[in-house]
Amino acid sequence: MSGVVLTSGWVIALLVGLTVAAAVATAAFWDRGRFRVVHRAAGLLVVQLLLLVSLAAVVNKQANFYVTVGELLGQGGDTYAQTLPADSPRLSVDGGQDELAGWIAAHPAAPGRGTVIPATLAGRSTGYALPAQIYLPAGYRASAGDLPVVMFLAGYPGTVFSWLDSVGVGAALDEAIGSGRLPPVIAVMAEQDPVRGRDSECVDSALGVKSDTYLTSDLPEIIHKHFRAAQGRQNWAVAGYSTGGFCAVNLALRHPDRFGAAASLAGYFRPLIDRSTGDLYQGDLDLRRANDPRLMIGQSRPQPLDLFLTAGADDRSAQRDLTAFAPMVRAPDTALVIADRPGGHNFTTWRAILPDLFDWLDERLGGGHRTAA
Structure with missing residues (x-):
């Protein structure tokens, strides 16, 4: 049961x-039986519950929150094999090139x-084998030269389909x-949670889960x-x-x-411990501090970092985090802060900011000029 894919058409x-069927049955038996008040109430309750579950399933499919029943219930487990088409290539440093070439030729x-x-x-x-969605630009096979890379990470819950289908x-x-x-x-739309149904926060946790690695x-x-x-930090960004x-x-x-550049859309800047993460740090204060952007942003690094920081004007929680963190960014690091655009904590807001994000990336990928905001 835990492996049932919630986003499947047959489930919806x-x-x-x-x-x-419940609505029809409730109407058909409305005036039948001795305990009409009881079965009418029960019928209406069942119909309303099923309606809510159906609507939730449709929203879940559109937003790519949970893939399987096990993930929804927080059971974890390896269910990733069900999230990609059967003919998807499996890529590693030791193989998969023929599968990749075959898939591209067939699609x-x-x-x-x-x-x-x-x-x-x-x-x-x-040793993790996790799903990803990899975007290659038009004309990739015919063009020459190496290309910059942007890695896109979803929220929690979310999947490798979220950036494509929802944003x-x-x-x-x-x-x-x-x-x-x-x-x-x-x-590269990457999977960041090695244990399905558990928010990794993209860290190497004290529990042995190595999302960062x-x-x-x-x-x-x-x-x-x-x-x-392309090689080099100037050619790699993460958003x-x-x-x-x-x-x-x-x-x-x-x-x-x-990475030479990083973009946060309605993100936060403190390591969390909550129900979805579990205790990632197990009381290891040094490990927790080593994953706290508020502490790291002021530390000396070999190369400066360019940041794109944004949150919708109606996204109160993200606005508070952004307002607290942005002033901590000091030269030679730079930050472009956009906090006045309308919208809340949703895909519509993040979709609308993409043109600004791409303009910012255009100035940085491949060693573009640096401008402080």
């Missing part, structure tokens, strides 16, 4: 069918559109690259192996919304050799 159809992109490859990325350091980053990249506002880039060591190694990804925003800033501060 079943729930809708049960809702309709040609429309003219002017990028190719999105669903793939399992099997890491060498961690619409694929179509936005097509438009920005096609119009010349952004250089051709490889975009997977994202900053295993994933770049695989991307460099299979794609024309995230909500929890993914914390991840982006935290990872960039922890790995200045890997």
